[in-house]
Amino acid sequence: xxxxxxxxxxxxxxxxxxxxxxxxxxxxxxxxxxxxxxxxxxxxxxxxxxxxxxxxxxxxxxxxxxxxxxxxxxxxxxxxxxxxxxxxxxxxxxxxxxxxxxxxxxxxxxxxxxxxxxxxxxxxxxxxxxxxxxxxxxxxxxxxxxxxxxxxxxxxxxxxxxxxxxxxxxxxxxxxxxxxxxxxxxxxxxxxxxxxxxxxxxxxxxxxxxxxxxxxxxxxxxxxxxxxxxxxxxxxxxxxxxxxxxxxxxxxxxxxxxxxxxxxxxxxxxxxxxxxxxxxxxxxxxxxxxxxxxxxxxxxxxxxxxxxxxxxxxxxxxxxxxxxxxxxxxxxxxxxxxxxxxxxxxxxxxxxxxxxxxxxxxxxxxxxxxxxxxxxxxxxxxxxxxxxxxxxxxxxxxxxxx
Amino acid sequence: xxxxxxxxxxxxxxxxxxxxxxxxxxxxxxxxxxxxxxxxxxxxxxxxxxxxxxxxxxxxxxxxxxxxxxxxxxxxxxxxxxxxxxxxxxxxxxxxxxxxxxxxxxxxxxxxxxxxxxxxxxxxxxxxxxxxxxxxxxxxxxxxxxxxxxxxxxxxxxxxxxxxxxxxxxxxxxxxxxxxxxxxxxxxxxxxxxxxxxxxxxxxxxxxxxxxxxxxxxxxxxxxxxxxxxxxxxxxxxxxxxx
Numbered sequence: 001x002x003x004x005x006x007x008x009x010x011x012x013x014x015x016x017x018x019x020x021x022x023x024x025x026x027x028x029x030x031x032x033x034x035x036x037x038x039x040x041x042x043x044x045x046x047x048x049x050x051x052x053x054x055x056x057x058x059x060x061x062x063x064x065x066x067x068x069x070x071x072x073x074x075x076x077x078x079x080x081x082x083x084x085x086x087x088x089x090x091x092x093x094x095x096x097x098x099x100x101x102x103x104x105x106x107x108x109x110x111x112x113x114x115x116x117x118x119x120x121x122x123x124x125x126x127x128x129x130x131x132x133x134x135x136x137x138x139x140x141x142x143x144x145x146x147x148x149x150x151x152x153x154x155x156x157x158x159x160x161x162x163x164x165x166x167x168x169x170x171x172x173x174x175x176x177x178x179x180x181x182x183x184x185x186x187x188x189x190x191x192x193x194x195x196x197x198x199x200x201x202x203x204x205x206x207x208x209x210x211x212x213x214x215x216x217x218x219x220x221x222x223x224x225x226x227x228x229x230x231x232x233x234x235x236x237x238x239x240x241x242x243x244x245x246x247x248x249x250x251x252x253x254x255x256x257x258x259x260x261x262x263x264x265x266x267x268x269x270x271x272x273x274x275x276x277x278x279x280x281x282x283x284x285x286x287x288x289x290x291x292x293x294x295x296x297x298x299x300x301x302x303x304x305x306x307x308x309x310x311x312x313x314x315x316x317x318x319x320x321x322x323x324x325x326x327x328x329x330x331x332x333x334x335x336x337x338x339x340x341x342x343x344x345x346x347x348x349x350x351x352x353x354x355x356x357x358x359x360x361x362x363x364x365x366x367x368x369x370x371x372x373x374x375x376x377x378x379x380x381x382x383x384x385x386x387x388x389x390x391x392x393x394x395x396x397x398x399x400x401x402x
Numbered sequence: 403x404x405x406x407x408x409x410x411x412x413x414x415x416x417x418x419x420x421x422x423x424x425x426x427x428x429x430x431x432x433x434x435x436x437x438x439x440x441x442x443x444x445x446x447x448x449x450x451x452x453x454x455x456x457x458x459x460x461x462x463x464x465x466x467x468x469x470x471x472x473x474x475x476x477x478x479x480x481x482x483x484x485x486x487x488x489x490x491x492x493x494x495x496x497x498x499x500x501x502x503x504x505x506x507x508x509x510x511x512x513x514x515x516x517x518x519x520x521x522x523x524x525x526x527x528x529x530x531x532x533x534x535x536x537x538x539x540x541x542x543x544x545x546x547x548x549x550x551x552x553x554x555x556x557x558x559x560x561x562x563x564x565x566x567x568x569x570x571x572x573x574x575x576x577x578x579x580x581x582x583x584x585x586x587x588x589x590x591x592x593x594x595x596x597x598x599x600x601x602x603x604x605x606x607x608x609x610x611x612x613x614x615x616x617x618x619x620x621x622x623x624x625x626x627x628x629x630x631x632x633x634x635x636x637x638x639x640x641x642x643x644x645x
Contacts, residue, residue, distance in 0.1 A: 006504035
């Protein structure tokens with residue numbers, strides 16, 4: 001045990017003495033998270049739109065001048081080319097939309113507004129059709145009234161001259177039902193309720209839990225991996241191996257030493273996004289910390305393992321595009337349900353996938369231990385597997401046994 | 403008193419891929435001697451030391467430390483100084499020594515006292531608080547040696563301990579080696595500096611994975627009829643050419 005603590009103490013001292021590494025661990029994630037917060041948490045801007053050929057159009061009233069600039073076709077084309085507007089609508093029938101098109105999110109915004117206007121046009125058309133129909137119905141009703149008048153006069157005449165024949169006709173005549181008076185159309189409105197979260201949840205709230213996991217994983221992976229790599233390249237690992245220290249004490253010393261910083265880092269990070277960036281969260285801070293802590297163990301043990309495959313720092317960083325970037329994309333930050341099965345299967349092999357799932361359960365869905373124990377267990381399993389392999393790798397390089 | 407053998411390697415073979423590094427090397431150290439392992443670079447000196455230490459596995463042959471199969475416990479009595487300095491640059495000299503003393507099982511007052519002692523022995527007692535990253539090459543070398551001494555082992559394996567040091571410090575370190583020997587320690591030193599050879603009790607000449615000659619420097623010079631131990635390599639080469 002004493003050896004283990006000596007290892008951990010040494011690692012803590014190394015990081016504390018290396019101010020840049022310390023800053024990378026604690027401050028860099030805060031900076032990047034703030035940036036992400038501004039990008040994804042900002043309210044979506046309004047699209048810039050214009051209409052042309054509006055002068056003689058019936059639909060003009062559907063295109064409010066606060067949403068649409070009035071332009072001549074030439075102006076509109078020029079403005080679109082200069083990216084001053086995202087789209088313009090040609091009101092000459094049939095209505096056409098011209099999009100700038102280079103930015104999908106702007107396209108979506110523009111189409112959203114335009115579609116709202118198109119709905120208004122439809123409503124206008126329907127109203128006009130309704131008016132026309134009521135005119136037709138009224139004219140028909142007048143005709144029917146005139147016919148009924150004639151019929152009444154005819155039956156009066158028959159009553160007088162042939163009452164028997166009239167009674168027979170009346171018996172065989174089909175009964176006509178009076179149509180019910182049309183009911184006033186109900187106004188359609190949706191009553192929205194949320195099982196989790198609320199309507200104010202923005203992209204950052206959904207990203208936040210994944211981000212915490214990604215940053216903790218990334219920075220621990222980098223620093224832990226390089227730190228262990230240096231141990232091998234500078235020869236200090238040889239010196240350790242020529243000492244009575246046991247294999248598992250080396251690995252667990254690392255876990256313990258870095259674990260201390262992970263607690264600090266994840267505490268600062270989580271407090272920052274909850275209390276400063278005001279991310280939506282209803283779970284317990286402690287639950288979040290436990291998950292982040294477990295995750296960092298898998299990051300550290302994986303980085304130590306991969307550092308044995310690297311012969312210098314550059315090769316260590318070459319693992320980032322292979323190990324970290326796919327994890328970011330498959331972590332659940334973006335929906336993966338529609339991806340091919342094998343890609344989803346790869347996602348299931350990645351630690352960040354489970355931390356994102358667990359952190360979402362905790363922060364957005366507010367589920368406690370019952371929600372995250374499984375994800376936590378898998379993360380622990382990852383760590384145990386990596387740690388065991390690490391100890392075996394060291395044992396192989398060190399023929400001397402106890 | 404029976405003579406004990408702190409290090410015994412027998413019939414050691416080692417090859418990396420197609421290159422034979424050690425070809426049937428046997429080597430036995432007697433307690434209380436300074437054994438110099440000399441030879442041109444690439445002769446397999448470092449590999450031999452690492453195998454004796456248990457840092458590398460020989461393809462065949464046996465190694466005994468203190469007349470037993472090597473165990474972790476044997477490492478308590480062993481001080482190893484590698485060719486690289488093997489220090490933690492982010493830490494102060496004191497914390498480096500403190501760490502290596504701790505993993506050797508030292509603690510408390512004894513540890514502190516011993517750190518001061520070895521720092522004085524390598525002339526670094528005034529620089530203990532400095533970060534190793536601010537040390538010169540020679541200072542690092544001496545601190546690295548101090549880290550191998552700190553737990554007062556009975557056996558030292560020093561891989562080129564004096565390389566890159568100026569003559570003054572080199573002389574000082576050899577005085578230290580003789581002092582350690584005087585206290586009963588056994589030392590194996592690799593070097594290719596020939597003027598250090600005369601300071602060894604016995605030397606082994608390693609060439610192309612074989613020990614071509616072994617013995618006290620003076621006897622070797624007489625036996626081969628050469629003016630310095632260095633020339634034995636040349637004599638050996640000529641003989642090989644004749645064959």
